[in-house]
Amino acid sequence: MACQANAEQIKSNNEAFAVPNNNAFGHSFRDYDKESERRAGVENFYKTNHINQTYQFAKKKKEEYGKLNRAEMSIWECCELLNEFVDESDPDLDEPQIEHLLQSAEAIRRDYPNEDWLHLTALIHDLGKVLLHPKFGGEPQWCVVGDTYPLGCAFDESIVYHKYFGENPDSKHPIYSTKLGIYKENCGLENVTISWGHDEYMYTVMKENKTTLPPAGLFIVRFHSFYAMHRNGAYSYLMNEEDKENLQWLRIFNKYDLYSKSKVRVDVEKVKPYYLSLVQKYFPAKLKW
Ligand SMILES: O[C@H]1[C@H](O)[C@@H](O)[C@H](O)[C@@H](O)[C@H]1O
Numbered sequence: 001m002a003c004q005a006n007a008e009q010i011k012s013n014n015e016a017f018a019v020p021n022n023n024a025f026g027h028s029f030r031d032y033d034k035e036s037e038r039r040a041g042v043e044n045f046y047k048t049n050h051i052n053q054t055y056q057f058a059k060k061k062k063e064e065y066g067k068l069n070r071a072e073m074s075i076w077e078c079c080e081l082l083n084e085f086v087d088e089s090d091p092d093l094d095e096p097q098i099e100h101l102l103q104s105a106e107a108i109r110r111d112y113p114n115e116d117w118l119h120l121t122a123l124i125h126d127l128g129k130v131l132l133h134p135k136f137g138g139e140p141q142w143c144v145v146g147d148t149y150p151l152g153c154a155f156d157e158s159i160v161y162h163k164y165f166g167e168n169p170d171s172k173h174p175i176y177s178t179k180l181g182i183y184k185e186n187c188g189l190e191n192v193t194i195s196w197g198h199d200e201y202m203y204t205v206m207k208e209n210k211t212t213l214p215p216a217g218l219f220i221v222r223f224h225s226f227y228a229m230h231r232n233g234a235y236s237y238l239m240n241e242e243d244k245e246n247l248q249w250l251r252i253f254n255k256y257d258l259y260s261k262s263k264v265r266v267d268v269e270k271v272k273p274y275y276l277s278l279v280q281k282y283f284p285a286k287l288k289w
C-alpha cells in the first residue's frame, strides 16, 4: 500500500507548500497568548474543557456515541452539515468548517499528488465536529473541539492552558495524577483513553463503517488534536513502535491541517467530483453515525 513507503522520503521529494508566518489575523499560528479578536473566547473554551474532561466522562461519551445510532448519511452529506459551524477553540480560523476541510485537503493534494488516501484523510479529519449539530445532541464545543490529551494519567505541562487542570477532579486522583496512571509503559496509544471529542468520534465512525483507508489514515484522524504528543513529544512512554511509525505521517499531515487555514475559499463545486470519487473508493455509500 502507498502509505507503507517511507514517509520522510516522500516528504523530501515532494514538499512544496510554503508555511506562512502569520495566520489570517496577522499573528503566528497557535499563539494562545497574543491579544486578538479570538483570544478571550479560546481561553474560556479551554477553561471549561480542562475542568470537565475527566476519565469517567470520556469513557461514558465513547460508549454513548460508539453505538452509532444517530444518523445514516454519506461522507459528503456530513461535510455539508459542517457548513454552519465555527470552531471556538481555534485562534487561527473563524471560517465555517467545510472551508477548513477543503483547504487542508487541497493543500496536501498539491504536495502529495499520488497519496490519494491522504487527500481523503484530510477531507474527513474534522467531520467528528458534526457532534455540534442538533441531530447529534448539539453537544457543547468544549467536548467536541480543541486539543486532546490522555486521561487516567497526569496532564503534561505542554498542554495548552495547562493551569486550568487544577480544577479538574482527576488532577487530585491518587492514580490518575501519576505519570503512568492506569497505563503500562509503551502500551500503545490505542489503549489510552483520550479526552472526548471530534477525533475519537470520527475514528470510531471510520472503523465501524469499515473504511479501507490505511492504518496511518485512521491514526491521523484519531490523534490529530493531540498536540502535546505530535508537536511537543510528550507521552512518548505510552507509545509503541507502530505509533512511532504512524507519527511520521501525522506530522506531515499536521503541517497542512494547521497552516492551510486562511480566508481564501476553495471552489466546492469544482473539487467535489474528485473527492466523491475518493469517498467511493474508501467508504460505503451510507455510513452509520
Ligand atoms: O482549535 C483546533 C481545532 O479544534 C482542531 O480541529 C483541532 O484538531 C485542534 O487540535 C485544535 O487546536
Ligand SMILES: [Fe+2]
Pocket (backbone or CB within 6 Å): 125, 126, 198, 224, 225
Ligand atoms: Fe481537528
Ligand SMILES: [Fe+2]
Pocket (backbone or CB within 6 Å): 100, 104, 125, 126, 257
Ligand atoms: Fe483540522
